Amino acid sequence: MNFASARELCLYLISSAFQRCRLSDDLCRLSVILKQSSPASDHPVVQISISDTGIGSCLDDFRTLKFSGESVGNDEQWDGVISVTNTSVSDNEIYHYQLNLKERDSARRLTMLPSNSKNGVKFSGTEVCLSIFISINVLRGEINRFFQKILILKIPSVAIELVTEYGSLLGSKVENLFLANSFNPLPFSASNLERLKSGLEDYVLKHGNVLNKQCDLCFQSLENLKIGSGTASHAERNGNGGLVMEVVIILSEISERTSTCFTSCSARTEVLYFRDFSTCSISQSSLKALTSIDWRSYGLTLESVKDQGGYVEIEWENLPPHTRIDIVLHAYPKQYPTVIIPSRRPKVQTDGNLIKKAVKLALDDLRNKHAGVLLSAHSLKIRSYAPDLAKTISGLILCSNDPDFQHECFSLLGLQSQGVESEIVEASIKEKLLVVIDMNNRKPQKSKEVAPFLFEDDHFNEPGFQDEECEGEDAFSATPMDI
Amino acid sequence: MEGKREREMDYKRSSKKPSDLLLWKIREFTRALVEDLSNRRSPEILIDRFRNYCANAKANCSCSSDLPKGKEILTLQKESNVHRIDVLLRILLIVQQLLQENKHGSKRDIYYMHPTVFSEQKIVDQGINDICILLGCSRHNLNVVSAGKGLVMGWLRFSETGRNFDCISRPCTAHHIPVYVEEVEDIVSVAQYILVVEKESVFQRLANDQFCNTNHCIVITGRGYPDVSTRRFLRLLIDILCLPAYCLVDCDPYGFDILCIYRFGSMQMAYDAKYLRVPEIQWLGAFPLDSEKYCLPKQCLLPLTSEDKRKTEAMLLRCYLQKEVPRWRLELEVMLQRGVKFEVEALSVHALSFLSTEYIPSKIRAHLEILSGDCSFAMKSGA
Known part of the structure; x- marks a missing residue:
């Protein structure tokens, strides 16, 4: 596994530590400590310690790491050395070694250091340390953002802390805790999809998990939060167990009064992408799949889909004001949880079709659960006929001179027969029409396609066709049916 | 369907005027629409298709038979269909009124009742034809006439x-x-x-x-x-x-x-x-x-x-x-x-x-x- 920057490596090491915790049967702690050694400089050396009480690591997990970055840029410098301390439950000792990831000669990359005895105590854990010449606030910001995203997975068994010590001169220390179940807790038995749904909901309510609790200004009622989810999976291929793709989409409408929250409304959506329970940059094929989704059939128009280097941002063209869309995608192997650490997982290609299918299912789920949501322009157009149709149908009932017929219709509509006002009849028919139109909109696109004409020769048009009754032969079209 | 046919036969036997039968058919049509909507079914309006010629002189076509040659299904799924249903229902409401009051109206009169919706006379003509086919009658039976030019x-x-x-x-x-x-x-x-x-x-x-x-x-x-x-x-x-x-x-x-x-x-x-x-x-x-x-x-x-x-x-x-x-x-x-x-x-x-x-x-x-x-x-x- 190759890294171009120390920051990238750092996030990978944190992610691996998180995976080790996630796969442990016990409650685990993941600590990241950033310590500034010489605060006087703009880019002082930052000592980084990443420790976890997870299932334990092995030397091979680190041997495969390679560093190709020059580290001579202005924003970071690194000597390429990581110090690892680890032990597994089955080990009797705690191992110490150093790896120089910049070293080309593999024989000189690893330096084994003396190990300590565990004195018969059963425990497991890993600590990785490294020192980077970097702005501590930049690094802290990136790690913070990483954990804010990781919380979306809502893994309840891992407690995460991020400690930032600004050196002796400042004397200040900042501690951040990231606990999945501190807000809207879920039972440990919850499925991955349930966690993802709840996790994204928390993420939205806490403005990207920046806040510790829900933003009451923006979300006075949870009715304004509409959630849809979809799951698609590959069948097992070549014994790799296949892949599951879970997608959650949240449509939030924020009260106009509270638009002071600047992050709350945006015509842009950052597509959050997880791969094997870890944040991940999106592939080109996945990006293409996202672009090729027929968003218009859900009343959405893409302005652009941009790869922002690590994450994808969708810009919407016609998103109503005070509306926001959040999307999370999570792909993982079906044989979870046996596959563990990123470096040990098999290569399973994320199929663009899998993304398309899961996103579509999530959009359909949203539309099915919430009437009038994500309607296509076509459906909105058809809905616009409902008032006129309702008025005419109610006219046919109310203007009839047959009271028995009127009573029969009122009864069908579930209205009382006596003293029914035209507005009530009209409203009742309109409501029923809208239900049916929305129902049609939810049907698979296939069934909405126009059937081929039964008679090919019905299409021949003779020029100059203008007989008095013959005008407008093609003014309308319909679906012909054989009889 | 069988029940409807029986009801129609009963009505024909008891009816006094042809316009009464047409009014009954309009009510049946409306009732079916309301029933569909009340049962959360998307209504489908079936209109027989007729043609008096085709472009295949060699084939054994049935163009001369006067029988329907298929059906069109108007649904609420296609915008052009919905517009056509809108037009059809508006004209049907006018026809119901004409028949109940035993009055006549011209195609042009009908056009001017909703000129924005109809947009042009041929849309009304098509709507009237649809109704004639639906109700199985000729245009004059609807009390709709055109200003004679012959x-x-x-x-x-x-x-x-x-x-x-x-x-x-x-x-x-x-x-x-x-x-x-x-x-x-x-x-x-x-x-x-x-x-x-x-x-x-x-x-x-x-x-x-x-x-x-x-x-x-x-x-x-x-x-x-x-x-x-x-x-x-x-x-x-x-x-x-x-x-x-x-x-x-x-x-x-x-x-x-x-x-x-x-x-x-x-x-x-x-x-x-x-x-x-x-x-x-x-x-x-x-x-x-x-x-x-x-x-x-x-x-x-x-x-x-x-x-x-x-x-x-x-x-x-x-x-x-x-x-x-x-x-x-x-x-x-x-x-x-x-x-x-x-x-x-x-x-x-x-x-x-x-x-x-x-x-x-x-x-x-x-x-x-x-x-x-x-x-x-x-x-x-x-x-």
Whole structure:
């Protein structure tokens, strides 16, 4: 596994530590400590310690790491050395070694250091340390953002802390805790999809998990939060167990009064992408799949889909004001949880079709659960006929001179027969029409396609066709049916 | 479905007026719509499809059968369908009112009730046709009429809703063909044939030439493409008076098309063709070779435009020409081969009254001779 920057490596090491915790049967702690050694400089050396009480690591997990970055840029410098301390439950000792990831000669990359005895105590854990010449606030910001995203997975068994010590001169220390179940807790038995749904909901309510609790200004009622989810999976291929793709989409409408929250409304959506329970940059094929989704059939128009280097941002063209869309995608192997650490997982290609299918299912789920949501322009157009149709149908009932017929219709509509006002009849028919139109909109696109004409020769048009009754032969079209 | 048919039979047995049955059908249609909506079913409106010709003359088509050739399904899934349903329902509401109050309204009246929605007259026409097919009736049954544009003159007398049309007293004076053809009664005539002319200018020429004074006939014009009233009136006269009917049209694709509409009915109203077509009508002229026979100067002959040619080629494909009037089709082919067209008025190039004094009488004589020849042949064969 190759890294171009120390920051990238750092996030990978944190992610691996998180995976080790996630796969442990016990409650685990993941600590990241950033310590500034010489605060006087703009880019002082930052000592980084990443420790976890997870299932334990092995030397091979680190041997495969390679560093190709020059580290001579202005924003970071690194000597390429990581110090690892680890032990597994089955080990009797705690191992110490150093790896120089910049070293080309593999024989000189690893330096084994003396190990300590565990004195018969059963425990497991890993600590990785490294020192980077970097702005501590930049690094802290990136790690913070990483954990804010990781919380979306809502893994309840891992407690995460991020400690930032600004050196002796400042004397200040900042501690951040990231606990999945501190807000809207879920039972440990919850499925991955349930966690993802709840996790994204928390993420939205806490403005990207920046806040510790829900933003009451923006979300006075949870009715304004509409959630849809979809799951698609590959069948097992070549014994790799296949892949599951879970997608959650949240449509939030924020009260106009509270638009002071600047992050709350945006015509842009950052597509959050997880791969094997870890944040991940999106592939080109996945990006293409996202672009090729027929968003218009859900009343959405893409302005652009941009790869922002690590994450994808969708810009919407016609998103109503005070509306926001959040999307999370999570792909993982079906044989979870046996596959563990990123470096040990098999290569399973994320199929663009899998993304398309899961996103579509999530959009359909949203539309099915919430009437009038994500309607296509076509459906909105058809809905616009409902008032006129309702008025005419109610006219046919109310203007009839047959009271028995009127009573029969009122009864069908579930209205009382006596003293029914035209507005009530009209409203009742309109409501029923809208239900049916929305129902049609939810049907698979296939069934909405126009059937081929039964008679090919019905299409021949003779020029100059203008007989008095013959005008407008093609003014309308319909679906012909054989009889 | 079976229940509905039984209810319809019951209603027919108990009903007193045809309009009552139509009102019952409108109520049944509305009730079915409401029932569908109440049961969260998307309504589907099934409309029979009719055609009186196809473009496959060689196949064993059933175009001449007057039976529906399929169905259209209007649903709430397609915008064009929803607009059509909107139009249909709006017109149905107007029709219900007309029938309940026993009033009549014109197609134009209906158009002006919702001009924004209908946008143009042909949308209303299509909606009325849809309703006729749905309810299984003719347009006049809906109490919907069109402002008649046809003219009649000659040896004929009749009355319509109390009004007397005494054409016989001045046989060369034009009268408007009545709008309520169904109300026409007391038809009396001493005419020997009915002459249908395509254009008003020819009709006026014959009137000026006092054609009907010297020829005991009835002359009718639909002034171009004939409306329903003109065709219903012609059909009525032939049914009542049992007279031969001749048609005189321009020698061009439009003249031929108009002739076909009198003979076979129009595609758009194919559902009602059996009440509108006149299978007995005979083509009197003008034929492509008449230009040579009557020595028309070259300047009277106009080249067929590309649109004329396209129209002619399309008409040649109509199945009914090959099956029922192959001679007409041959004449159309000759027109296309020669690549020229001419108007009936061009025959007046040698003398203003040529049409009245020579052309029409000679053509009718020729028809009668053919007819008598056929009769004598038949008699000889019989003997």
